[in-house]
Amino acid sequence: MFSNLLLLWSFSHELYLTEVKHDASKEQSWNNQNLYSVPLDLDVRLTRLDLSNNFIRQLHTLVLPYLEQLDLSANQLDLISEDAFENLAQLEELNLSRNALNNNTGSNSKALQSITELKSLDISFNSLSDDAVELYLRNKYSLDQLKMTGNVLTRLSHSLFKECKGLRAITIDDNLISVIEEGTFEPLTQLEMLNLAKNNLGQICDFKLRRLKYLNLSRNSVEFFVTREHDQLYNLEILDLSFNQLLYFPIVPKMNRLKFLHLQNNMLGSLNSEATMVSEANYLYNEIFNERTIRKNNLHANWRMMPLIYIDLSYNHFRTFPVETLSLLLSLETLNFGNNCVQNITWNIRNYGDSGEQRQLSFPSLKDLDLRSNGLVNISPLFLNALTKIETLNLQDNSVQPCASLDNVRSFQTTQQLNLITSCVAFGQLRTLKHLNLKDNNIKMLHPNVFQKNSLVSLNLARNTHMVIHEGALEGVQATLESLIISEINITSSDLTLPCMPALTQLKISNNHLDVLPSGLSCSPLKEIDIRNNTFITLNDSLIDALSVHLQVMFISGNNFNCCDSQWLIILKELQINLPDVSDTKCFTLGDSSIVVMEYLKSPLFHCLLHTKAQEVHFGQMLIVVLFLLVMLTVFIICTRKPCCSRSCIV
Incomplete structure (x- = not known):
């Protein structure tokens, strides 16, 4: 039986080698x-x-x-x-x-x-x-x-x-x-x-490629993109018109499957207002196709039919946010509107009904909104109310000030009054918000309960260099917050109090003036912590021991650690916690000389005992000198008294 199996294996192995050799010969x-x-x-x-x-x-x-x-x-x-x-x-x-x-x-x-x-x-x-x-x-x-x-x-x-x-x-x-x-x-x-x-290419006057799914016209000189309106279905799913000279939104096919539209780095918004841009685009359509009578709004009529889920409008020239046009995109999930010139997002909606009431517009599917680098100061509460499913909001590099609480807004009833609120943004309205980036907004104060109505998972407050964080600022989100960034805000340990955050897994507090880790971190399952470029001399051993249960990565360079008060570092080393910048980290000894932590970790006892012995020797020498002086003083006193005694005896 065994010999038969061996023969079968030998045959199959030879066959396998032959196939491998044969396949290798094909290439x-x-x-x-x-x-x-x-x-x-x-x-x-x-x-x-x-x-x-x-x-x-x-x-x-x-x-x-x-x-x-x-x-x-x-x-x-x-x-x-x-x-x-x-x-x-x-x-x-x-x-x-x-x-x-x-x-x-x-x-x-x-x-x-x-x-x-x-x-x-x-x-x-x-x-x-x-x-x-x-x-x-x-x-x-x-x-x-x-x-x-x-x-x-x-x-x-x-x-x-x-x-x-x-x-x-x-x-x-x-x-x-x-x-x-x-x-x-x-x-x-x-x-x-x-x-x-x-x-x-300078223009697309009548787009006719119905079966096309992907069209890339980026980095040309396209000024407009127009499609004649008819009821034929177009298969186009991705249209890239980035890095061109577009002055108007493209007039896409009426019946389409467009999902991704790239319009970044164009001239959109140069015509000052949304109304002007829309009317000019419709006039252009009528001129191209010799329409003698101006009919409906071709641009909006076609955009209303788009199943778009992604649009990139970054690096254009918008001074106002095109609320009406973008609200037509009922399937829109991601909007990149970064690097424009919008200072205020208001709610100036045209075309009132016969009753005089304003039309109700919304962004029913929008989840990800990027408004970075616009110079934003005010965002109308009515606009925020329209973001019914927003999850990610990027406001980096603006001038937004968070409101103290949602209650401050409720007393304003009319649209005009709501649009006059220019001092702050009420984030509490965004009940679905999970990720908020407020980096580099020159925020002055983070008020108590500012995010009370939110369920934030990540919050970036970095580079707000004069921001005061109230003790209760994070109340309301402490149970959901998983990532917190408060780097580069010039804060000291006495100014920073963090509540117990049982979901927090990432904390970045680099580039500040901290010398003590907040004790509230002991109940956080931190996986990553960044304390670079602060004024830490040592870290709380028991706190580090508690954090080490979940800790995976820790950045520590740029501090002035004491080599001989580093039990926390021994703990991290023994537990094999990843310290990516440990080779750039230095610590000082009792003699005020600094050494690289990596060198210290190779023989920590040697460096510290050496200075301890030096200190002991120095103390012993001082003791000997003092004792010697005392003896000499005693001898001197005794010697000076003896002659006096002898004289008195002679007399």
Whole structure:
């Protein structure tokens, strides 16, 4: 029985080794081998061959009937013989990027025409012109993916893709394209991905690519994007118009599946008001499509139909927050509105009804709102009320002052009165808020119960250098808070009192003037704590021992620790707590000399006992000197008295 099993194992092992050897023979890499020509005697069974990053200039006939993938990128290839690919009947992927295919385009293009089953072609960075590319794309009926990055194309003609209508993905970024003729992409009924980034396109007048799912037009000079309104469904899901010259929101297809819209780094908001921008966009639509009568609001009508979940409007020129336009996006979950020029978010809604009551607008799905670096001072309570599901609010680098409590706001009844509240922001209205970033807002006072109605999980109060934290400021969130950052606020230990926070796992109190850790931390399951750049001399041993149950990482550099009062450090070392900056941490000895903590940890007793003995020796010497002086004084007194006695006896 055993011999049979051994024989079976031997047979299966031999079969396995044969398969591994066979698979290895199917793929070969000559990458970066300083080759000047294709190696001779290549295994005809190869299915993959990598010849990239060499110095090959000419390519002659290859006899590799099973080859499926060939990589010749980053060579000096400028001449391909006409029969070079005739024996590559199975070739599906060909990478010719970073060569010199702008030379000998006639011969080279004829060579490529012989590859009938090619699915993926990369001819990027070859300095190819419009005519050269058209030659290379002949007889590419089976082509599925095409990359032409970094060439010198200036115009895309309607005949460019006439022999490769099965394309699903086209990348033509980083060229010089300024004109796209009508009918260039429309016949490509399978096209789903189109990347035209880094070109010279000025406008998109009538977007017609209904099957496209991803369109990248970033880093062009696009001033507007307009789609004629009709009832045909567009599959577009991702539209990237970032880094352009847009003055208006894009007028997207009425029926669409758009989920991600990138509009950062444009000129949006330059027209001062939202109303002006909307009316100008509608006027532009009517001009482009020769609409004689101004009908409805095309921009808003189409935006109302968008299933958008993400929009990036950062780095634009907004002076007012476009409440009406953005509130139309009922599915919107993430909005990046950072780095604009909005100082006050008010609630000036147009179009009152017949009753004179203001329309009720909301952001029913918005969870993540980024308003950093705007110079914000006031946020209308009505706007905050509209954020019914907000979870993350980033207000970093503004001038926001938190209100003392929500009760201060309730006495204001009218819209005008609510908009006049400019002194503070009432965060208590945001019942769903979990993550709040108030870093660098020049906050003066953190009042008691300021977050009482919230259920914050993380709170960043860093770089509010003159902020006074009231003792009861964190009441209400102490049970939910998991991350607290109060770095760089110039606070001392006497000014910092933290309540018991049973959920706190991360605390950053670096760059302050603290010398004692708050005792309230003893009930927190801290996993990470940062105390860098304070004035700590030592840390409470019992507190560190309590924290070490959950502690994983601790940053300690930039303090003036006492080497010989470091039981806390021994505890951390023995428990193998990660101290990432321990090599940059120093401590001082009784002689006021500083040593690196790493050096101290190697032999802590040596450094401290040495100074203890020195101190003992110094004390002994002093004692001997004192005793010697006392003896000498006694002898002196005795000697000075004896002569007197003798004289009295003689007399």
